[in-house]
Amino acid sequence: MKTRITELLGIQYPIIQGGMAWIANGDLAAAVSKAGGLGTIGAGSAPAEWVRGEIRKIKQLTDRPFAVNIMLLSPHAKDVVDVVIEEKVPIVTTGAGNPGIYMKQLQESGTKVIPVVPSVALAKRLEKLGVDAIIVEGMEAGGHIGELTTMVLVPQVVDAVQIPVIAAGGIADGRGVVAALALGAEGVQIGTRFIVAKECTAPHINYKQAIIRANDRDTVVTGRPTGHPVRVIRNKLSREFMELERSGASAEELEKFGIGKYRIAVEGDIDKGSILAGQIAGMVTKEETVAEIIQDIMATTETTLNRVRNAGMEAR
Numbered sequence: 001m002k003t004r005i006t007e008l009l010g011i012q013y014p015i016i017q018g019g020m021a022w023i024a025n026g027d028l029a030a031a032v033s034k035a036g037g038l039g040t041i042g043a044g045s046a047p048a049e050w051v052r053g054e055i056r057k058i059k060q061l062t063d064r065p066f067a068v069n070i071m072l073l074s075p076h077a078k079d080v081v082d083v084v085i086e087e088k089v090p091i092v093t094t095g096a097g098n099p100g101i102y103m104k105q106l107q108e109s110g111t112k113v114i115p116v117v118p119s120v121a122l123a124k125r126l127e128k129l130g131v132d133a134i135i136v137e138g139m140e141a142g143g144h145i146g147e148l149t150t151m152v153l154v155p156q157v158v159d160a161v162q163i164p165v166i167a168a169g170g171i172a173d174g175r176g177v178v179a180a181l182a183l184g185a186e187g188v189q190i191g192t193r194f195i196v197a198k199e200c201t202a203p204h205i206n207y208k209q210a211i212i213r214a215n216d217r218d219t220v221v222t223g224r225p226t227g228h229p230v231r232v233i234r235n236k237l238s239r240e241f242m243e244l245e246r247s248g249a250s251a252e253e254l255e256k257f258g259i260g261k262y263r264i265a266v267e268g269d270i271d272k273g274s275i276l277a278g279q280i281a282g283m284v285t286k287e288e289t290v291a292e293i294i295q296d297i298m299a300t301t302e303t304t305l306n307r308v309r310n311a312g313m314e315a316r
């Protein structure tokens with residue numbers, strides 16, 4: 001399948017794996033790149049030297065293109081940018097903030113920059129700064145989210161910019177890919193479904209099982225009063241978090257309550273930790289290899305395109 005995204009990134013399929021903090025390590029990213037997508041190492045809030053180690057690991061595992069996601073709320077973001085440049089990482093995606101301050105040094109080093117944006121305004125500002133493409137992430141996504149849905153935000157950003165758009169949030173099979181293409185996107189970013197991949201070695205099995213067990217209504221958004229809303233799977237901790245919000249706790253108290261809770265879940269305590277995952281968790285029902293996931297996505301893309309085409313023919 002060929003789009004401006006597959007050409008820009010040198011990948012076989014327009015499938016980008018989300019660079020999820022604490023979860024997307026070199027093992028997962030290498031498996032996705034080897035299977036024809038774009039594997040992404042999630043720097044999250046990790047120190048720059050951890051990121052350097054994962055970059056060197058993926059270079060041992062594959063020659064195919066890969067990316068590093070820079071989470072801009074991380075205290076190590078600047079050092080991670082330096083490491084990305086030193087290690088000649090070809091592609092960077094960014095999240096949770098505006099990458100404007102790093103654009104000059106990244107572009108001078110020839111790194112392709114693809115920011116996640118939650119609004120049309122930021123998409124237009126970043127296109128002017130010279131980013132190579134835009135990931136438009138709807139609030140269906142797991143983790144730190146904006147307020148608008150994929151269905152609403154993608155076509156508005158597509159209308160507002162000339163550079164290619166990647167749709168993210170609520171996508172886990174070919175129906176989501178075809179929907180994204182219909183909205184004007186030329187690629188998709190998938191996070192939640194890759195968390196349960198066999199090659200995703202970081203999260204404890206309890207984390208994966210929480211996603212596999214989740215149904216359509218099992219995620220909630222915590223932390224809205226802090227200005228950093230985060231989508232998680234309902235559990236004991238999210239109920240405590242919502243209780244704290246209802247009791248009128250300040251943004252600082254909520255922020256403090258949330259610190260470190262994500263890592264606790266990744267390490268296996270799914271009662272006391274925050275299980276970051278998207279609304280599509282209800283459609284993620286089994287652990288598979290990355291190759292099986294990508295093959296299923298592309299096969300269901302094909303069957304969906306045929307179904308939509310036939311429906312269109314009959315409608316004439």
Ligand SMILES: O=C(O)COc1ccc(-c2c[nH]c(CNC(=O)Nc3ncc(Sc4ccccn4)s3)n2)cc1
Nearest residue numbers: 021071073095096097098116117118143144145146228
């Ligand atoms: O500066 C501005 O105009 C605001 O800019 C932005 C505001 C938000 C975003 C945004 C929303 N979603 C994303 C990409 N997705 C994510 O970044 N998802 C994440 N999940 C867990 C994360 S770890 C975390 C999260 C919050 C607080 C501390 N740590 S980051 N980027 C991007 C840019």
